[in-house]
Amino acid sequence: xxxxxxxxxxxxxxxxxxxxxxxxxxxxxxxxxxxxxxxxxxxxxxxxxxxxxxxxxxxxxxxxxxxxxxxxxxxxxxxxxxxxxxxxxxxxxxxxxxxxxxxxxxxxxxxxxxx
Amino acid sequence: xxxxxxxxxxxxxxxxxxxxxxxxxxxxxxxxxxxxxxxxxxxxxxxxxxxxxxxxxxxxxxxxxxxxxxxxxxxxxxxxxxxxxxxxxxxxxxxxxxxxxxxxxxxxxxxxxx
Numbered sequence: 001x002x003x004x005x006x007x008x009x010x011x012x013x014x015x016x017x018x019x020x021x022x023x024x025x026x027x028x029x030x031x032x033x034x035x036x037x038x039x040x041x042x043x044x045x046x047x048x049x050x051x052x053x054x055x056x057x058x059x060x061x062x063x064x065x066x067x068x069x070x071x072x073x074x075x076x077x078x079x080x081x082x083x084x085x086x087x088x089x090x091x092x093x094x095x096x097x098x099x100x101x102x103x104x105x106x107x108x109x110x111x112x113x114x115x
Numbered sequence: 116x117x118x119x120x121x122x123x124x125x126x127x128x129x130x131x132x133x134x135x136x137x138x139x140x141x142x143x144x145x146x147x148x149x150x151x152x153x154x155x156x157x158x159x160x161x162x163x164x165x166x167x168x169x170x171x172x173x174x175x176x177x178x179x180x181x182x183x184x185x186x187x188x189x190x191x192x193x194x195x196x197x198x199x200x201x202x203x204x205x206x207x208x209x210x211x212x213x214x215x216x217x218x219x220x221x222x223x224x225x226x227x228x229x
Contacts, residue, residue, distance in 0.1 A: 004157075033216055045158075045205060045220040091157060095218075101146065101211055102173065103218055105157035 002027045004094050006106035013082055014114050021077040021109045023092030029053075033095040034068065034075045035103065040088040051075065082113045118142050119221035121206050127227045134193040136224050138206030140186075146209040147189040148218060149173075149181065151202040158205060164189055196228045 003026040013019045025034065036048040049059060051068050059066045063080045079086055092106045118141030128134050138147060146165055150158040150173075160173030162181040170181050178200060180192045193200055203225050207218040 035217070037220075043203070044222050047217060047219060050217050093158075095216055101209070101216065102148070102160050102163065103158070103207075105159070107155060107157045 002029075002094060002096055002104050004092050004104055004106035006090075006092055006109050008109045009107070010110045010112070012112045012114065015084060016081050017113075018078060018080050019082050019111065019113075021079075021090050021092075021111065023075045023077065023106060025073050025075065025092070025094045027094060027096060029096055031097060035093040035095065036066065036075075036077050037091045037093065038088045039091065039108070045091070048077075079111075082111075084113050084115055087111060087113045119206060119208055119219060121204075121221040121224050123224060124222065125225045127229065128196050129229050130197055131195050134196050134226065134228075136191040136204055136206075136226070138189045138191070138221055140189075140208045142208060142210070143186060144208040144210040145186075146211050146218075147183065148207040148209070149179075149189070149191045150205045150207065151175065151200075152205060152223075153202050161191065161204075196226075198228050200226065201228045202226060 005024045032053045034051045038046045038048055049066055056068050065078045067076045089108045089110045091108045093103045095103050120139045122137045148163040149161040152158045159175045161175055161179050162173055164170045164183040182190045203223050205223050206221040209218045
């Protein structure tokens, strides 16, 4: 079975705190991709990052960083020095190649950053 | 930003009426997808298309049909809308032919079935 679990339904932090959003995935495929999307209150889905299963290097983009660990099937997302504009729902997703290729989404983590 | 539009953006309809949602892209991407978003479920795939006239079912396809007669347009039809189909519907596109595999999403359509 292929599945993505985001155990944290809601997280609330105060501005400038660091916050980590957890993502655990399940798949038997050896080739797959992992994604993070952001959905701000306006409702659109914004692509943040794509990582393939053969690349376990961590990635940093400004205040955002991602930690991919195949040994624990996790792809966690950290926001450093959070800001109010980071308030959104964040989705982790697994792309698998069977059935034409499809994204399997986690249920999302709602992050609220308070001033 | 990927050129994806969805119409209508909001629709209220009554149970039993047919409804068609349209997704239009200007990127000439091969793959197009329809998802629905419901609280507690994230996004779930309804149908997808891998080319003109080539479509297949996703995990929640019951009650929905799709058509793709042109590369740029992917239509989602609810033949007889039910209240359980009240949801936000997102279209996505992907250019898997170049190996990018990233799906880019349209702005969404909020559908309410009374």
